[in-house]
Amino acid sequence: MPTALRIGIIGGGIAGLTAAYRLARQGHRIVLWERQRQLGGQAAAFPLLGTALEYFYHHLFLSDRDIVRLLEELGLADRLVWLPSRVGFFARGRIYPLSxxxxxxxxxxxxxxxxxxxxxxxxxxxxxxxxxxxxxxxxxxxxxxxxxxxxxxxxxxxxxxxxxxxxxxxxxxxxxxxxxxxxxxxxxxxxxRERLGYILGSFNVLIDSLAAAIQEAGGAIHSGVGVEAIVRHENSWLVRDSSGATTLVDVIVATVPSPLVAKLFPQLPETYRHKLLGTTYQAAVTLLLQSRHRLSDIYWLNIGDPDLPYTGIIEHTNLIPPSYYQGRHLIYVSKYVEQSHPYLALRDEEVLAAALHHLPKVNPSFSPEWIEDYWVFREHAAQPIVTLRYSEQIPEHRTPLPGVYVANTAQIYPEDRGTNYSVRLGNVVAAMIADDLRQGRIAPSTRVSGSSDR
Ligand SMILES: Cc1cc2nc3c(=O)[nH]c(=O)nc-3n(C[C@H](O)[C@H](O)[C@H](O)COP(=O)(O)OP(=O)(O)OC[C@H]3O[C@@H](n4cnc5c(N)ncnc54)[C@H](O)[C@@H]3O)c2cc1C
The missing domain is CATH 1.10.3110 (protoporphyrinogen ix oxidase, domain 3)
Known part of the structure; x- marks a missing residue:
């Protein structure tokens, strides 16, 4: 009897990559689909100033042990640095240190x-x-x-x-x-003062290393290809992706936001769908500024002032010195909003113009001349909203459908979502699949012919 499963992973963020890495190393045949051209999901980074920087600001806490263990396992421990951070609170028109x-x-x-x-x-x-x-x-x-x-x-x-x-x-x-x-x-x-961790060279160092390890173990990664529909086919699942190709798999791990899981699996029973559709998220819009000068000496500035309509200002180069970025200062101006908020639909120039108007409130000497370049990034499912009795509403990793598992940020609780917990999701679901295989709850299909048209 063959023991290797054909496993499809939907989503190439940290959870999907970790699950794929673990399962590929268990000897399973992995196919991973990532809708974006680039892997890494919310933790991905883009090339900047001779290195790379996250689209959305990222750091680690000392309590983030799962991701640290993964970095060690991949031989990347020397890339992780722990540095003192300065926290502040902006209210009534000024910064209060809060470290x-x-x-x-x-x-x-x-x-x-x-x-x-x-x-x-x-x-x-x-x-x-x-x-x-x-x-x-x-x-x-x-x-x-x-x-x-x-x-x-x-x-x-x-x-x-x-x-x-x-x-x-x-x-x-x-x-x-x-x-x-x-x-x-x-x-x-x-x-x-608190110490925060950062992977020198950006989270791409981890993302690239996971992708290389998956491919080395024989896994296939399709980036720029989203999963569009999934139907039951004999004892397997037939996955159709945005390139038009179909692939047969025994097991599916979905790491995408809960409402999308409900859409991809219309055959899920009502009680489980209800949990998926009951999850709501805040979206995030982040403006990244490349500046000639420092805005303040605070790394993480929480905002509690109605005159400054943002959630936080994160000056990355107050954690990792500007010398890593050719002497430039990198400042994220972050705003979380409801998914229907008009701020999400603003053009990049409008997001910039609003920030240029507000930033002198943080530092009166700030001038738009300081800004050499800027980027705007948007994430719709940035933060699951944790409401009362949340534990009762979390969908289980094992869905009622045979061989279908969910591992997404809405299942992280009571901790708040973060890369460490997405690593943990990947670890947990991979161990669960190994266990289900041992217990006979899932099995590789014996059909070998016509398994994929890829
Ligand atoms: C503004 C912001 C700041 C943050 N700061 C931090 C921080 O400082 N520290 C920290 O640890 N974490 C931070 N996080 C959170 C962290 O980045 C995420 O929790 C984590 O990366 C989520 O990983 P994931 O794999 O679970 O989900 P995701 O990264 O969301 O991955 C899901 C993937 O599925 C893909 N996908 C969607 N639909 C399809 C489809 N149909 N087919 C195929 N693929 C699909 C998506 O493109 C995405 O890549 C931050 C997040 C945001 C938004």
């Missing part, structure tokens, strides 16, 4: 008693382990109660609004707890 516990006590946007409450609540949340009770209360309800209305509205409420807009009130406390809890894992002590 340490002492900075919280100096956060002048609220009076001292409010700062003490924020400090105490932060300390408390850092030590909570039984997060499950936070599934039943929204972040807004819980935080208003414990830090008070004024502190909530000026600090955490303002940040929630900057990320989730009109959906801010729906976000569960479980999501917020995790942000505070994990972030402090990147700090050795309360008074030390």
């Amino acid at each position: 340490s516990a002492l900075d919280v006590l100096r956060l002048g946007v609220v009076p001292l008693p409010d700062r003490l409450r924020i400090g105490l609540v932060t300390f408390y949340l850092q030590h909570v382990r039984d997060w499950q009770r936070f599934e039943y209360v929204t972040a807004e309800q819980w935080l208003r109660r414990w830090v008070g209305h004024r502190a909530f509205e000026r600090v955490w409420g303002a940040q929630l609004h900057a990320k989730f807009g009109p959906r801010a009130g729906d976000v569960a406390m479980a999501w917020f707890w995790n942000k505070i809890y994990l972030r402090t894992q990147s700090r050795r002590s309360l008074f030390e």
Whole structure:
């Protein structure tokens, strides 16, 4: 009896590539489809200034152990650097440093008693382990109660609004707890600045290495080719892609956003489809500026000021020095919006013009002359919205369809989505498939002829 499965992976982001890598090394025959011409999904990078840079800003936390282990396994550990970062909060027209516990006590946007409450609540949340009770209360309800209305509205409420807009009130406390809890894992002590990780040469170093390992193990990667339709064919799945080709596989791993999984598999039973279609996402629009000068000395600037209509400003070259980028400063101006928001439809020049108007608020000496080049990137499924009782709504990795698995960012919980967790998704689903094969829940089709028209 053959034991090698024909496995189709939909999506060449970090989750799809990790799953493909693990399964190819188990001896299975892999076909991976990626709709974009480039692999890497949300973590991909493009060539810039003699190196490469992510379309969307990226760093790692010290708690991101799965991706660090994968980098070590691929012989890339020496490319990973850990550097101190500076965090800030923009409110009431100025930047407040927010890198340490002492900075919280100096956060002048609220009076001292409010700062003490924020400090105490932060300390408390850092030590909570039984997060499950936070599934039943929204972040807004819980935080208003414990830090008070004024502190909530000026600090955490303002940040929630900057990320989730009109959906801010729906976000569960479980999501917020995790942000505070994990972030402090990147700090050795309360008074030390957090350290963040970055792969020198960009996440493409990891993406390229995974792709090479998949191909070395005999896997096929079709980039620039999206999966369009899937039908059951005897004991296999027949996959039709955007090149018009069809491929027969025994097993499918879908790493694409949940609503797209529902569309690709109309035969899924209603209860499972309901979970897929119940997932909603915030979109992200990121403007990347190549500047002659530094905008501020902060790496990660959270925004809680209605006069500056962005979610954050991430000055990449305040983490990785400008010397890596021919002396240029690289600044991401990031805005999360609902998927129907008109900002997503603005032309690139309009996105730039708006930012040039607003950036002097961050640094009064900023001038449009500083900008040598700019790019605008958009991602529709950037952030799953974690609502109340989210755990009950997550679709299982094993779907009710034979040999069909889902591994996407909406299943990451209680942690927030991130490259580390997409590596974990890939690892988990590959181990699940190995187990299902051992247990006889899935099996290679015995039909060998006519398996693909590729
Ligand atoms: C603005 C922003 C900032 C971020 N910052 C960080 C950070 O600092 N640190 C961090 O760790 N993470 C960060 N992330 C998150 C991280 O990039 C993602 O969570 C992770 O890369 C998701 O990987 P994935 O493989 O699960 O999904 P994706 O990267 O979304 O991959 C899914 C892939 O499926 C492809 N696809 C879609 N439809 C089809 C189809 N029909 N056929 C074939 N392929 C298809 C897509 O093109 C995509 O490549 C950030 C994300 C954004 C948007």
